[in-house]
Amino acid sequence: MEQGEQASVTQMELNPQGQTSHPAETIALDQTKPEEVYVAPRNSTELQLTKIWEQLLDIEPISARDNFFELGGDSLLALRLFTQIEQTFGKNLSLATLLQAPTVEQLASVLDRETESAAWISLVPIQPDGDKPPLFCVHGNGANVLAFQHLVRHLGSEQPFYGLQARGVDGKQEPLWRIEDMAAAYIKEVRTLQPQGPYFLGGFSSGGLVAFEMARQLQQQGEKVAFLGLLDTFVPSSFKPVPFRQRLSRHWRNLFRFGPKHPLKMIKKSYLRAYSRTSCKFYQSLGLAWFDWPPQVKRRYVTICIRRAVKTYVPQVYSGKVTLFRANEPPMGWYYYGRDFPTPDDWYDRDPQHGWGDLAAGGLEIYDVAGNHGSMLKEIHVGSLTEKLRACLERAEADEREVA
Numbered sequence: 001m002e003q004g005e006q007a008s009v010t011q012m013e014l015n016p017q018g019q020t021s022h023p024a025e026t027i028a029l030d031q032t033k034p035e036e037v038y039v040a041p042r043n044s045t046e047l048q049l050t051k052i053w054e055q056l057l058d059i060e061p062i063s064a065r066d067n068f069f070e071l072g073g074d075s076l077l078a079l080r081l082f083t084q085i086e087q088t089f090g091k092n093l094s095l096a097t098l099l100q101a102p103t104v105e106q107l108a109s110v111l112d113r114e115t116e117s118a119a120w121i122s123l124v125p126i127q128p129d130g131d132k133p134p135l136f137c138v139h140g141n142g143a144n145v146l147a148f149q150h151l152v153r154h155l156g157s158e159q160p161f162y163g164l165q166a167r168g169v170d171g172k173q174e175p176l177w178r179i180e181d182m183a184a185a186y187i188k189e190v191r192t193l194q195p196q197g198p199y200f201l202g203g204f205s206s207g208g209l210v211a212f213e214m215a216r217q218l219q220q221q222g223e224k225v226a227f228l229g230l231l232d233t234f235v236p237s238s239f240k241p242v243p244f245r246q247r248l249s250r251h252w253r254n255l256f257r258f259g260p261k262h263p264l265k266m267i268k269k270s271y272l273r274a275y276s277r278t279s280c281k282f283y284q285s286l287g288l289a290w291f292d293w294p295p296q297v298k299r300r301y302v303t304i305c306i307r308r309a310v311k312t313y314v315p316q317v318y319s320g321k322v323t324l325f326r327a328n329e330p331p332m333g334w335y336y337y338g339r340d341f342p343t344p345d346d347w348y349d350r351d352p353q354h355g356w357g358d359l360a361a362g363g364l365e366i367y368d369v370a371g372n373h374g375s376m377l378k379e380i381h382v383g384s385l386t387e388k389l390r391a392c393l394e395r396a397e398a399d400e401r402e403v404a
Contacts, residue, residue: 039064045089045108052084053104064105068098075146083295085111092170095144096124096163099152120170123189124163127152133226133397134160135200136190138182138207138214143169143302147204150379154386159393162193164207168302174290177305179313183213187221190214198226198400200393204377206310208233212359216318225320227396229389232327232373235315235355239346250345276300315359322360323392324353325385329372367392 038061041047046064053062057071068078078095086092089111101107124145128134135155139145145163152161164186168175176182190199199218203211208230215225242250254262280301283293290298330347351357356364367388371381 037063037065039105041104043108043112045111046104048088049085049104049108049111052081052088056081056084062104064108065103068102069149073098075142075144078144078146079299086171086295092120092172094120094124094165095146095169096126096165098146099124099126099149120172121189122164122167122186123193124165126163127155127157127159127161130156130158130160132159132393133198133200133400134162134194135202135227135393136162136164136186136211137201137231138164138186138203138210139166140203140205140207141303141306143306147377150382151377151386151389154382155390159390162190164189164210166302166306168290168298168305171295171298172291175302175305177308177312179209179213179309180217182210182309183217186210187214187217197224199223200227200396201225202227202229202231202389203233204231205233205373206306207231209235209310209313209315212315212318212322213313215320216316219319226400227323227393228318228320229323229325229392230354230356231325231385232376233324233354234350235359236310236313238351238353238355240349242346276304280304317359317361319361321362321365322356323365323367324356325367325369325376325388326354327372327376328368328370329375331373365392 040061041050041064050062050064053066053068053071054060056077057073059071062071068081073081075095078098081098082093082095091111093110097107097110101110123136126145126148137145137148140147143166145165148161148163152159155161166175166182167173167185176185197218199215201211201215203209211228211230212233215228218225251263251266279297283297293301353364353366369376369381369388370384371378375381376385
């Protein structure tokens with residue numbers, strides 16, 4: 001419930017058929033904050049959703065107006081949530097629905113309005129309002145656009161913001177596994193909204209590679225790219241290859257650094273990645289159509305395709321300017337990733353330009369922002385990124401006005 005809103009919502013009881021009956025007394029969860037009230041499910045859809053949320057988030061009771069993200073929900077839990085929604089309601093919604101409908105009440109309303117699964121596209125209008133040029137921002141390895149929620153809120157209601165989610169997260173369209181193909185597909189959708197430039201593009205992590213390729217392809221099509229912002233995106237060659245003996249010595253050092261739990265985490269990570277690859281190959285060998293694969297296997301395959309695309313992409317020189325927003329802390333969680341990912345041991349030996357120096361013919365601007373690769377978009381640090389990104393967007397917009 002919004003701050004200052006009157007506590008006029010009444011709790012409604014459900015009969016066994018899931019219909020609303022007489023109103024019951026409003027129950028305040030916190031007597032020191034009377035505006036926070038518990039709103040019980042008022043129909044069968046809200047009741048089923050509430051049970052799913054309580055099981056996933058391990059919180060009881062959950063009010064119909066509680067926010068999924070404020071309760072601790074993240075993209076991984078969102079994936080599980082929407083899998084259960086599909087199993088329970090038979091409707092395949094985009095994960096991005098949570099950005100517009102983050103409460104049980106709002107999500108139930110979406111489900112009740114949809115007679116069937118809505119048509120799925122990559123382009124997501126996270127914040128479509130405002131008079132400024134829209135910013136189109138590409139997903140990272142997570143494939144969805146939920147990571148942008150805090151950034152969008154901090155940018156404010158005057159900045160239109162559209163996310164681009166990976167093909168395949170709906171479980172119906174087979175994912176793409178080349179950066180060039182992703183860029184071409186996303187451009188086609190962007191141009192349905194904005195047929196002509198100048199374009200303002202961005203991308204987080206591996207999504208920055210896609211945004212970079214989009215900028216190149218748009219230029220080849222004769223369009224103007226006014227802004228290209230990469231959110232902690234690395235060209236794979238910016239990290240030096242690590243020989244086997246050096247990797248082994250790192251594992252020994254990390255054993256003393258983190259204790260005996262470290263090798264167990266490494267083994268678990270390696271097993272899960274190997275299992276993901278094996279399960280995907282198994283269903284491919286059966287010759288089953290993509291949409292007939294189990295949901296969890298399809299999700300793994302989307303991530304595998306993104307990683308494959310990153311590995312095989314060879315970026316060419318871009319004639320425009322590139323703006324890199326560089327996290328200023330080493331990525332601590334990457335100690336437990338596979339050898340394809342850099343770790344904090346690589347951090348201080350990396351190319352400080354993240355590999356973009358020779359690829360940005362129009363110049364490279366670098367801004368350091370608070371946090372590490374995994375936290376720079378989270379609420380605790382996103383203000384630093386927002387401040388610098390907003391200034392860059394305003395400067396690019398002003399430059400375009402002068403040219404016009």
